[in-house]
Structures are given as structure tokens and as C-alpha cells.
Amino acid sequence: MRFTLAVTAGLVFAGVTAAPASADAPEGAYWRVETTITMTHPRPVGSGYHLTQRRVSTEWLSPEGRSWHGFRELGARPATPKDEAAWRADGSPTTWAYRTEGMKIRLSTEPGKGSVTQAEGQPAGFRLGEKYVTYQQLQSLPTDAGVLRKQLSAEVDAWIDEAAEEAKTTSPNSRKDDWLVNRDRYVAQRAIELLYANPVPEKVRAAAYQVLKTTKGVVDLGRAKDPLGRSGRKLALPVPSNRDSVLKQAFLVDAKTSTLLAMYTDLKDGGKQMLGKSGVQTYEVGWTNDKPAVPGAR
Template sequence: MRSTLALTVAAGLIFAGAGAAPASADAPEGAYWRVETIFTTTHPHAVGSGYYLTQRRISTEWLSPEGKSWNGFRELGAKPATGKDEAAWRADGSPTTWDYRTEGMKIHLSTKPDKGSIAAAKGRPDGFRLGEKFVTFQQLQSLPTDVEALRTYLAADVNAWIDKSAEEAKTTAPKSTKNDWLVNFDRYVAEWATQLLYANPAPDKVRAAAYQVLKTTKGVSDLGRAEDPLGRSGQKLVLPVASSKGTLLKQQLLVDTKTMTLLAEYTDLKDGGKAVLGKSGVQTFKAGWTDDKPAVPGVS
């Protein structure tokens, strides 16, 4: 998930061009493929007399069938994270803004949403991202629709990325080995399958196959039906745990099994056993075709 932490951790997956039987191409159903992501997390620094805030931010990407991209962003405001934090906030006089400096940067927080922004993506090739390569709409339509064929396709791409990454790492980390990546191999396959559930306009049959790849990947478990923070129902799956140099990443995904689209992602990142605030949290997704032009995200 490019907007998810999982794909940040697993960044670098590249399109290996494995052979595949073409899917039945779905024609674009709108002017843009739109992905809205709302991320809710606990701000990493205590404010005021020592209480913590929950932050919400929205990011939206518009992709045209030609692969042009626009990105919108907006801070949705902050509020005390827990009942205890709210009591401390009230004792401080219920401030509506907070300012502090950290690592030479000035941080400003507010209970009110900011004005947001919208801009065409810069420095980005035209196309739809698959791992670290951009492909055309037609190439996206030609992905395998058979579950095992798609699994083989994704696994080949993951292996190609691991080979390249392990070789490149020798210049900065001579003691690193290919096993440093292989330990999380199944997770990488699951993550890329998840990407096909929302990040780009894959055909319906490809999404259905991607869900089955995800669900049956080694280390993935099924928690049954659940609801996301927006009250939407889906199937909750747990990804294989990822670990590297003291960090531990646990994630759960909620998938709408009628539309085969990702609804939410729950992230629990720990470093040395301590939760990494600001990166742990929950993201909700809304993905689909639209004719609405790129605009500053609204207040949700």
C-alpha cells in the first residue's frame, strides 16, 4: 500500500515483467481513479502539561487513465487522545492551538482543520505504480486473474527486488545478506497483493484474485468479520509480522469482500518494545472512479 506504512517498510518492490494471461480489460469508468486516505494517529510528542493528542489527516490521489497524478492533503485537526488526556487539557484551559520546536523544526497543531492543498505530482513518471515501477493502464488490465498465476507473478517480482536490493546493500552494509529480505518474503507478497485492492484501477477479476492471494499467503490469518471506524463491514486479516533491527511491525487489514477493495489498515509499530507514536494508527480508504476534478480534500 503506497499510502500505508506497510509499503513504506517494504518499499522497493519492482515490476519484473513476469508472463501472464491477459485479463478481460475493464474500460475506465470515470475521468480519474481516486483514492482517499484518512490517517488517525497519536501525535508523538506530549503537549501542554504533558498530555497527548490524536491527529487526523486526509490525503487524496487522483489518477487519470493516462497515468497523470494529482495529490491533495489536509490536516483535519487534533484533540486529546484519551479521557485522561482530555482532563489534563481542560486543566490547562482547553487550548485550541499548540506550538513547539523539535529537531530544529517548528510544530504547529490546532483543533481546527487547515486550508489544505492540491497540486499535480512532481518528479513522478506517468502511469500506475506496481512496486517501484510505473505501468500503463493497459498493462494493469493484463495482470493474471488466476490466483496461483497471480501469486507466481508477484513472487517473481518480489524475488527480483530482493536480488537487486541485496546487491545494492553491499555498498553500504557489507555484512548484509539476501536472507535479511527473505525473512519477510511472504509479507512482501501479501503487501503487494493488498496494493491491488485499492491503490490502482485493477480489473475486478484481478482484485478478486489478489484478495485470494492475500488471504492464502503463508502467515496471513483471518479474524472474521469486523467494522472499520466508518462503520463499514469487511473481513479482517492479519499480515505476517515484520521485524528488522529492533523494530516490530504488526498490521491488520479490513477488506470489503463484495467489491474486493481495502477499507482500513491498522498499524502497530514498535521499536525496542515501545510503540512508535505518529506511525502507529489506523487508515481508512475510499477508492473508486470519479468524474470530479482534483480538489482540496474536504473536512470529514
């Protein structure tokens, strides 16, 4: 039996190439999902240069269904060499502030203090689509890609029926076809959730990866590396049908472990890129025994 493990700060990241002895047995006290978000701030500052913002969001899920959330701003920096030159010409400020829509926006090169809180006011369990399930129910998900596709498709169809009916209460002219045209994208998104969000067995992740790869409209962009230097297979989702904007999303997956590594988002409205809504997110997931704490600065 051969294992490939990467251990950082007590977190055993996805990278196991063989199934655990028991699919039902948690391998730690918490399933941890750490998401680092990198995007260009939507408004220019100083003499007109742009900043890149980074922030980290972390979720801890216990096998009993309790959850904690951590968050920390990681600081801003000039987005491009051209922006850096303008920033230096402005005297290399370390803070920025302005008002927009009645709000005071503050930016800094220094990381924020961050926070960590236990989730309250939500059902105990693991969010799976529109419902909450137990740890044991996660372990019982289909490991056959065909069976899993049927289940995910049925869940999407039920959601479309409900969403389309609800939409009529505020938009009488809305049609079910408005959702059905994006059905394949919704199925692919359900499969992606199984690649990182919850502690499902490795065979379930492998089945979900097969569902994702073979969903109509998903395009294989070949091998690529994420901002952390990790290699994977980059897959593009179908572009949703929308007259006003164009949303392109691609996902980098470790094909050996069927684990999500990164998500790339490119949103354009009228041909103009929507800064603040486009960018890249990297994911580091796995079991840990470390208690929930404020995410570290890096």
C-alpha cells in the same frame, strides 16, 4: 445483474458486486484514492496530555497516467477521556506549539487550508511495484489467483536480488537472507496494493484477495468494522524479522468487492509503542468525474 453502490460527492466507491460491461473501459475521469490517517501525536502537550491527529491524503489518477495529489490537516483533539480532562483543566486551548530538533511544531484543533497539486517529474502511468505501467497493462493482469501469485512472487524475488546486491555497497556484511526471511510478507503487500491503489478489473482484485488470504503467515482475525463503520474481513500480515522493533499490521478488506477498507499499524520499539508511527488509515476508492480539489474538512 445486482449492484450495491455507495455514492458520496460524485465518487462511486468500491461496492460493485458485478464486473463492468468492459474491463478496459474507465468508469470515470479519475481513479481516486482517499486516505484518512489517524494517529496519536508522539509528544505530550500542555500539562502532559496527548492529542490525536487526523489528516487526509487524496490521489487522482487519470486513465492516461497523469496524477494529482491533495492533502489537508483535519485538526487535533485530546486522544482519550483522560487526556480530554487534562486539556479542559488547561483551559481547553485550541493551538499548541513547541520546538524539537530545530523545528517549530504547530498543532491546532482547526483544519488546515490544504492543497492540491499535479504530480511532476515522474513517469506517466500507474505505479505497480517498482515500475510504471499503462492503464491497458493494468487491465491485462492475471485474474487467476495461482497465476497472479507466480507473477507477484517473481517480482518480489527480482526486487530482493536487487536490494540485497545494492545493500552490499554500504553494508558488506548484509545477506540476502535478511530479505528472504520476509518474502511472504512482501508478496502479501504486493497483493494488498492491487486491492485499492490502481483501477484494476474486479476479477484481478478478487484474485489478489485470494493471494493475500492464502499467503503463508497471513492470519484471519475474523470480521471487524473500521472507524467509518464499514464491515470487512481483518487479516494480519506476518510480523517482519527485526531485532530492534516489532511491527504488526492488519488490513480490513471488503470480501464482496475485494477492496481495501483500512490498515492498522502497531509499531513497538523495546516494548514501547511508537506514537506517530502507529495508528489507523481508512481508504475510500473508486471512479469519479469530479476534478482534483483540496480535500474537504470533516
